[in-house]
Structures are given as structure tokens and as C-alpha cells.
Amino acid sequence: MDRNRPSTTTAFNRLPIELNKTIAHCLETDKDIYAFRRICRATDNACDGDNHSFWRAKFREKYALKAGTPNNVLKAQYLKRGKWLNRSTTYPFHKGQERREIKALAVLRDLIAESFQGSVQYDEYGRARCPNQTQLVNFIMNSKIVFGGRRPPSDAQKLNPALAATKLMCAHFLFDLDGPRQNVLAVEESQIAVYAPSNVAPLFTGQYKTDVNMEWVLHSLDLFRCHMTNVELATLYSTMSDLPVSQKPSAWRGLLKHGCYPLSKHWKGTYTFLEQNDIDKLRDVFYNNKSSKKNDLFFVDGNVEEGKIQSLELDFTQDGDMSWPEIFEDRLHSLRETGPPRTRAQHRSGFESPNQKHKNIHFVGKGEDLNDNFFARGWLNALPTQCGIPGWQRITFMKHFVEGDEELNDDNLWAYEGVVLPGGRIILGRWWYASGNVNLDDDYNGPFIFWAVEEPELEDEEDSDDDH
Template identity: 55%
Template sequence: MPTSPLTFVSQTCAFSVGTSQSWTNGRCSHDYRLNKAIAHELDTDKDIASYRLICQATNDAIDADNKSFWRAKFREKFALKEGSSNSSLQGLYQNRAKQLRRGTGYGFFRGHKKRELDVIEVLRDLIIETFQGPFEIDEYDRPFCKNQTCLINFVLNSKILLNNRRAPQPSRGEPAHVNPMLAAIKLMCSHFLFELEGAKHDVFAIEESQRAVYLSTNAAPMYQGLNLTDVNMEWVLHCLNFFRHHMMNEEVDTLFENMNALSVTQKPSAWREPLRRGAYPLGKHWKGTYAYLDAKEVVKIRKLHPDQVGAEFFVDKNVEEGKIQSLELDFVQDGHRLRWPTVFEDRLRSLRDTTTPPVKTQGRSKPKMVTEDPKLKNIQFVGHGNDLDDDFNAIGWLNPLPPQAGIPGWQRITFMKHFMDDFDQVDRDNLWAYEGVVLPGGRIILGRWWFASDPVDFNNDYNGPFILWAVDPEPELTDDSEDEEVSC
């Protein structure tokens, strides 16, 4: 029968005392250094707590010496936030351990309950503080941080993403919408989903996500607020769930086989550097896909009453065929600006200010432009790829966004996907506008496309969802074989 942690450490302590030592008033007098060495070998937080309670000597081994034990323990598990005292690290470590342990039993359906919010705040801090200090390199030469390991373990052990049931009806007084902070945390934790071996990716209420991603732009705007700088987290989460359903569920028989065939470095992956505010160039190499319905189906799915959602089956095209595309992006540097057609700006509104909050004046608010900080300036890019065996080009912009739910690093991306006609001119009858959200870290983009050859009525635009993810450059194939000599 397994020995409990408390019994184990008690026996260890008693053994270390030996026959010549004794217990006096609940205190053992054996070597302090041995106690501390034992404490550092304990694997779980529960064992540490148990060991600390055995006697005054074991308590001193953990809490004495200016609480240096807690700094060492914190650095073992988390990225160290510089400038923190040992006492503050003790409190931070203990709170994180408690919340992460408790959080494995919560549903995280909407994230409004106090106990869920306590866990969400810990997860947010882990995300914000990634790569603060030394980091490690994995077997694929990719940087990773201890905080990311904690996040992965929480995803595997909790219900925050790998839930096993549909969300229940809101309880009395509970808002029906998803807390934007919870949605932001789910989006960030979703970076890890695509490399989890053996995980069961049940996406419940997929029919609700399917309807959401085909709603008109005005019915489900991607950006909200006075300056259109607040990300509509719930819509973006619907978009993520929609594609996760197709990409990770073998039973759906759409994108799973092709996703499964990709090498690890060609699948969506986690961010590899500290999160930073402002606009910053992204990687060059991307993969992705999009989905669409026929125009009549789009009209039909939008008219469905919420109670009717799921009553009729709609087949998402493009993903149904398992299509994954490649795209290369090149970002303009040193303030150089490429030609940006007026019709592109008219359709996309790429150059609107996304960084400056309004300044209060008497009776009204007006934006105050701030352009001195280079991180707050828009970045232009061009791209090229292949769709339905036709080469296409793209030109667009990255706009910096303020922190969302306390997390920095979000960007707005817009670009016009276009094809060239027989005279090597832009085919104005085949324009497709893309608007999306770059998740912090710059490795995943989720968003909406729409047909943009004609002036757009955003109450009735023909649109659909897309996803892009950054990948490592694939090694060039070389032929190292040598001609063999043939002897006669």
C-alpha cells in the first residue's frame, strides 16, 4: 500500500535523527542542512506542505534563511520575475499552487464565478511573465519557458479546453456571455493544443460556433469599443473552436488527416519570446486554411433562430476537402511604404488609428494622435501563396492594439488577397478582404474574409472564417546521390 506524503517525510525525518537524537516539545534537533536537502527533493507542493508541518526544524528548513528555499523552488517551476523578494515569491508560489490545483475541477464555461476568476488571474500572470529570465530549447531547437510547461500541464489536467460536456444554462444572475478574460486565456492556451498526443478534442456546441463565424460583420464585429480597439474575444474563440473541430477531430473527416501528416514544426505552436506591446513584424512562413458556405447557405444560417441552431446540417467547403495552404509574408522595414490602392483602403479601413484612447474634453471626446513611438506605427507587408492551383498575392497592414484582458501583444491584421489578370494587372473582379487578430506572440492569426470586389454592405457581406499559423522554414530538398560507375 503506497505511503502517504506525510508519513513518508515523517519517517525520513525520524530516520535522519537517528538513535542519538530526540524530539523535544515537538521539535527535532537533527542537522538543518539535511532537512533543507530533503525539502528540495520533494516533488509535489502537497509534500512540501506536509514536510513543513512535521516539526519546527522542518519548518525552519523551508522558511528560515531569509526564505531562500522559496526563491529556489519558484525558479524550479516558474519564470522568475526580477526584483521580487523571497517573501513575495513564497506567497506567489503558494497561491499559484493552490489555484492551479483547485482549477482542475472547475468547468470554465463562462468564467464569471469568483473561484474561476482566481484561477484565470494566475493563468494570465503565467502568460504575461513567460520568458522573463533564462529559457530552455526543445528537441526541435525552439525556445520554451517553464511557465509554458505549467500552462500545458493545466490544459491537460483541467477542463479549460478539453471539456467533456456542453455548457449548462447560466445560473441565476450569471451573465450568458463568456468573460473576455477567460476567452483570452483560452485563446492563449490553445497554442498548445495542436501538439498534444492522445488528447480528446471534443468541441461541444460546434453548431453555435459555425453559425457565429458566418454572421455578417456588423452582426458580429471583430473589433468593438469607442475606437474599435477591443477584440471581440467571444467571436475569436468561436473561430478557434470552429477550426479546432475540423483540424483535431478524426471523426469529422475533414482536416484531421492532413494536419496529422504535418511534421511538428509545421503545426501551430506556442510563442517563443516575451510578449511585447505595439506592432512588430511576424515570421515569414505560414500555413492556414479557410472555410465557406454557398451564398444561399450563408443567408439561411444567419436567419436561424438560436433555438433552431443545429437542426439543419451545413457542410463547410474547402476544409471539407482537407485543404491546407502555404503563405509567405515579407514585412516592409525602415518606414518604406508600398503603393496602397484606394479601393483596398475603402474595403479594409487598414489605416485607422488603433492605439490612442480618446482624450476627454468638455462635452466630447476626440482622438489624440501619437506617432513618436515606433511601436505604435502600422507595419506594411506583402505576401504570396497558392489557392485552388492559382497563385495569389496579398498586401496589407499590421496595426498595434492596446493590451486585452491585461495581456500585451495583440495586433490587428488586414490584407487584400488578389489575383493577377492576363495583363499582369490586379483582377478587380476577384478581390478578397481579410481582417484578423494576431494572438500575442505572433504565431496564430484568426479572423474573417469577405468578398470585396464590389462596395461592401457589412450588414449582408458574403464572408467566412480563416486561420493562419506560423511555421518553421522547411529544409530544402537536395539530391546528394552520386552517379554510380558502371563497369562492363
């Protein structure tokens, strides 16, 4: 007898279809559901009958449900997701180029891109959460996409940008997790990558410089994650552990949307740097091909070795004061064209695409770094969908200081260019020294990270009042 053909003689054939469907709903795992369907024709009908209503209910339990999706489509999606999420827990996810990895990444991409379709749930801290995010966390914990595995092979195979983009989105959940030590494999390679000259490793590529350099951004994330979650390094681990949940990096809280949109007001973040001599040594060996014993080189990232993080407050606006110094634009190219240039006819007619008017958002900011107050002024630019995931933005701003009557000190300018991850909760990018003549073939630079936080808690203010 064919094992996959439902029987017509088992006891389940004598039960009402409603009872068989109730039994199916009580099964906790997909494996049990698939086994139950194969028992007999009655159990198969309980799952597939009544216009596949069973699968709609099961889909709603595990995933975000987009209104209007037919039940038969939901069944196919449920079975596909269960298949690849289960199979791919054993994959190494080194470069993401194998066929089976590509299949798994497509499922993870859909979970990310389709999150917050339908109703919204809330976690124990009152933050909006989505069933798709729960499935992503389960996959992170049970697979090797972030934890476990072995050191990636040093071959010529390129990293699949879709794998890097998926890992970047998974990073939103890494600071809430308990359990595995978050060892970052080959972190020295990430350190080498993030201090590359800007022209060697541009943050944006493509004809109109709108394609995110996912590999560089992932290297930046891995470097900071190593400092933040590795207790042995004694850098940022204690500082991050002492932060309340509301002040740690967190996941996106709504639909991922296209275009340019304002971000949160309150942020925390940090950056790393190397002394100029160390950057010169690193680049001579790894980018200028000068002979040296690579394994003997060891560089200590500055700033984070003291566990320092900083606060940043941003004020976004589309109207009002649009002052943008020429030197800022010369260094950052914040308002560069991000699409095909308009034709002469379009210029004469005053043509403006639907997204032209609000494609850039101006903002100002202020913060404190090394006990010095600084100011920031910059722009947000919309980016196209990357690797099937919408919601990416480019952020550029100039970090500057003032003297006397708040005159701009152009001898102490620091340019920041970064990628806002979809959902607007994490920014990763590069800073560089922007005063004087800037040569992007050999600029003094390093990586930075910012994450959105809730409003600063009032406890510190209350304590200071008590002290007085």
C-alpha cells in the same frame, strides 16, 4: 494540540537546518512540501529561513523568474499559484464568471504574461520554451479548461473575455498534445457565430475599435480545432497529422511585448466557407428570426472538407514601397485612428506620440489557393493589452489576383481582418468578398486561421531534382 502548529519534539529538530533543507528540496509535489513544513519548527525554518532562499529555488524550478523579485514575494506567488492551479482542475470553466474561476484565470494570466522572464530552455525540437508554458500544458491536461466537462449551459450569462483570451493562448499547445480526443462541445454554435454578418459580430469593438471580440475569435478557433483534431469528421485531421512538427501550430517563443512588431515570414493556414444559399438560410434563422426547425439545419464547411491548407509568405517592412490602393483602404480601414484624435495645437506643432511613427507596419505577401497564385498587401496595427495579456495585434490584408502584366484584378478581391495572438504565432479572423459594393450588414464571409511555420523543408526540392 493544534495540528497546524509545528512540533518542537520531533526528530527533525535534531537535524542540521542544511539537512532539513536538502530533504525539502527532494520533495516532488507541493502537497509534500506543505506537509513537511508542518511537521515541526525545524522543518518550517528549513523552508522559511535563510531569507526564504528555499522558495526562490523552488520558484525557479517551476516558473519563469523575473530578475530582482524579492524572495518573500516569490514565496507568496508560489503558494498562490499552487493553490489555485490545484483547486481549479475540477472547475467547468463554462463562462468564467464565478469567483473561483476568476481567481484561477488571474493565475493563468500571470503565467502567460510573465513567460520567458529570465533564462530560456529548449525542447527536443530546438524550440525556445519556458517553465510557465510547461505549467500551462500540465493544467490543460489535468483540468477542464479545454478537455472534458459538459456542454455549456445555454443561459443569458455572458462569456468572460478573460476566459476566452486564456483559452486562445492555451490553443498554442493543443496541436502537440498526445492523449485525449479533442472533442469540441457545441461546435454548431461556433459555426453559427463565425458566419454572422460583420456588423452583427465585429471583430473589434470599443470606442476606438481596439477591444478584441474574444468570444468570436474563440468560436473561430473551436471550429478549426474541431476540423483539425477530430478524426471522425474526415476533413483536416489527416492533413494535419501528416505535417512535420515544424509545420504545425506552435507556442510563442519569447517575451510577450507591447506594440507593433513584424511577424514570421512563412505561414500555413486555411479557411472555411458556405455556399451563399446556405449562409442565407443560416442567417435567416439565427439572425433574422425567421421560423424554421433549427435542429434540422446542417451545413458542411467548404474547403476544409477536402483537407486543404495553403501556404503564405509574408514580407514585413517599415520603409520602401508603401503603395496602398484606395479601394483596399476603403474596404479594410487598415489605417484608421486607434486612439483619441490629436488636438489642433498638436497638429500645428507636428506633435507625434512616441508610438505614432511605428504603430503600423506594412507588408506584402504571396501564396497559392486552389492552384491559383495570389498576392496580399496589408498592415499590422498595435492593440492595447487585452485581459491583462500584452502583445495582441490587428492584421488586415487584401488577397488579390493579377492578370496579364500584373494589373490589379479588382473583380476578385478578398478582404482579410484578423487578430494576431500574443507571441505572433497564430492568426485568427474573418475574410469577406470585397469586390463591388460591400454591405457589412449582409456580407459574404467566413473564418480563417494562419499559423507560423519554419522555413519549408528542402526534401521536396531534392525529390523533384531526383525525378529529373
